[in-house]
Amino acid sequence: MMFWTKKIHKWASLLIGLQLLIWVFSGLVFNVIDHKKARGNAYRQAPAASEHRVAEKDLLPVESILKAYPDTVELTQTKLLAKPYYLLTQQQGLYRHFANRYLLINAVTGELTKVSEQLASNIAKASYNGPGEITSIALLTANIADYPKQKNPTWRINFSDDLETSVYVEQGSGRLVGHSNSDKRFAGFFFMLHFMDYGDEGSFNNIQIMLFAFVTLWLALSGGIWTVHMVRNGRYRLKASR
Amino acid sequence: MLFIGMQFVIWSVTGAYMVFFDIDYIHGDSLIVNHQTKIQPEKLTYPTQTLFQQYPQAENLSVGMLINREVYRFNIDKQKFMLDATNGQQLSPITESSALAVAKHFYSGDGEVINARLITENPPFELSSRHLPAWRINFDNFGSPALYISANSGKVVTKRHEFWRLFDWMFRFHVMDYDDGENVSNWFLFIIALLAQFAVLSGLVLTYFKVIKPAFTNNKKRGNSATFNGQDKPLNNGGES
Numbered sequence: 310m311m312f313w314t315k316k317i318h319k320w321a322s323l324l325i326g327l328q329l330l331i332w333v334f335s336g337l338v339f340n341v342i343d344h345k346k347a348r349g350n351a352y353r354q355a356p357a358a359s360e361h362r363v364a365e366k367d368l369l370p371v372e373s374i375l376k377a378y379p380d381t382v383e384l385t386q387t388k389l390l391a392k393p394y395y396l397l398t399q400q401q402g403l404y405r406h407f408a409n410r411y412l413l414i415n416a417v418t419g420e421l422t423k424v425s426e427q428l429a430s431n432i433a434k435a436s437y438n439g440p441g442e443i444t445s446i447a448l449l450t451a452n453i454a455d456y457p458k459q460k461n462p463t464w465r466i467n468f469s470d471d472l473e474t475s476v477y478v479e480q481g482s483g484r485l486v487g488h489s490n491s492d493k494r495f496a497g498f499f500f501m502l503h504f505m506d507y508g509d510e511g512s513f514n515n516i517q518i519m520l521f522a523f524v525t526l527w528l529a530l531s532g533g534i535w536t537v538h539m540v541r542n543g544r545y546r547l548k549a550s551r
Numbered sequence: 552m553l554f555i556g557m558q559f560v561i562w563s564v565t566g567a568y569m570v571f572f573d574i575d576y577i578h579g580d581s582l583i584v585n586h587q588t589k590i591q592p593e594k595l596t597y598p599t600q601t602l603f604q605q606y607p608q609a610e611n612l613s614v615g616m617l618i619n620r621e622v623y624r625f626n627i628d629k630q631k632f633m634l635d636a637t638n639g640q641q642l643s644p645i646t647e648s649s650a651l652a653v654a655k656h657f658y659s660g661d662g663e664v665i666n667a668r669l670i671t672e673n674p675p676f677e678l679s680s681r682h683l684p685a686w687r688i689n690f691d692n693f694g695s696p697a698l699y700i701s702a703n704s705g706k707v708v709t710k711r712h713e714f715w716r717l718f719d720w721m722f723r724f725h726v727m728d729y730d731d732g733e734n735v736s737n738w739f740l741f742i743i744a745l746l747a748q749f750a751v752l753s754g755l756v757l758t759y760f761k762v763i764k765p766a767f768t769n770n771k772k773r774g775n776s777a778t779f780n781g782q783d784k785p786l787n788n789g790g791e792s
Binding site for chain 2: 324401512
């Protein structure tokens with residue numbers, strides 16, 4: 310039995326030794342980093358409240374909106390730059406970051422609104438209180454490195470500050486997905502290593518980590534058996550050596 | 552290894568559990584039917600102008616479905632309300648039979664309802680207190696699935712099964728947070744992980760001297776390419792040493 314235990318331990322250590330080093334090291338990183346910084350919200354602020362808000366009863370009645378735009382699953386209210394909008398969900402995902410389809414209607418004028426580059430950058434600016442200016446704007450439709458779980462088209466607005474802040478605004482709804490910066494990307498890099506998520510899928514259910522986890526199980530269990538075996542054989546003698 | 556060997560076993564077992572089970576499955580996504588029932592505008596026969604006269608403080612009005620019925624949902628202060636959009640009848644808080652109907656409507660699995668319980672305070676760990684009051688509907692199936700239905704909005708606020716509950720425990724053991732499972736920055740983990748780092752490094756050194764180097768030098772001595780037997784022999788020798 311110990312013959313096989315040792316043999317398994319050696320082969321397993323050969324296969325995953327380096328990854329084990331990476332796992333423990335990245336685990337230590339998560340333990341010691343500043344989690345507040347790692348959220349990426351250094352330059353994020355709550356949007357300003359509207360000065361003179363329209364009473365809800367004075368908005369366009371929802372009945373007429375829904376008559377004009379049938380095939381709606383849910384109508385909710387939202388605010389973009391402190392102005393009231395109706396958000397019509399046409400196709401609803403289980404979560405906001407799953408695929409959803411929306412229509413955005415100005416609740417005062419009834420105008421169908423698209424979150425254009427201009428509107429998206431204004432939403433981003435309203436959420437930003439850092440020293441930077443906008444350097445670039447891009448519409449990302451898939452594989453958003455900073456938000457890998459986000460499955461909906463999203464505007465990325467980059468700012469010129471010391472932290473290289475990027476602000477993300479969902480195209481369909483105008484929702485502020487969030488801020489990201491170099492501190493968050495630093496933590497994200499170690500999450501990628503820890504999860505062996507080399508494809509940046511934002512997931513730890515990939516095939517390579519399953520294989521490595523399987524071998525690690527054998528390594529840890531064989532090591533555990535070996536240790537117990539050595540303790541029984543009196544190989545851990547602290548008192549005797551003194 | 553005597554000190555942190557156990558933690559290595561815990562890390563590998565909990566880690567393996569977390570990577571083998573798909574996270575969407577863990578989150579119970581497969582327990583839910585994602586209905587796309589459309590609002591029929593002609594059913595909205597109770598005018599919202601009347602609603603605002605009856606409930607002048609109503610805020611954040613929304614229109615949606617309660618199974619197959621068009622409803623208005625709104626807040627007054629922090630309190631949530633729900634009205635039938637055809638006649639303005641107040642539906643919130645929903646009755647037990649409505650909660651059961653909603654749960655069955657959304658539940659995708661097999662098994663009958665075991666019981667339904669209204670939770671108004673002291674929610675279990677798996678239910679955020681902001682969802683209160685909520686109905687917990689337990690289903691009789693593998694993994695003990697449960698759906699939580701908000702009593703005031705009639706929406707499914709969350710779902711749980713044993714695989715998720717077990718995942719939460721696995722995570723706690725993985726980050727060595729034996730307190731509440733929320734904190735990765737604890738001193739205990741730091742010390743053990745630091746020791747583990749030394750253990751892994753020394754293990755790598757051992758692997759080099761006991762596995763890699765013998766195999767390499769042995770092949771050289773034999774003067775042939777790395778055949779399977781050529782690698783296997785020194786491993787056996789090393790295993791006995």
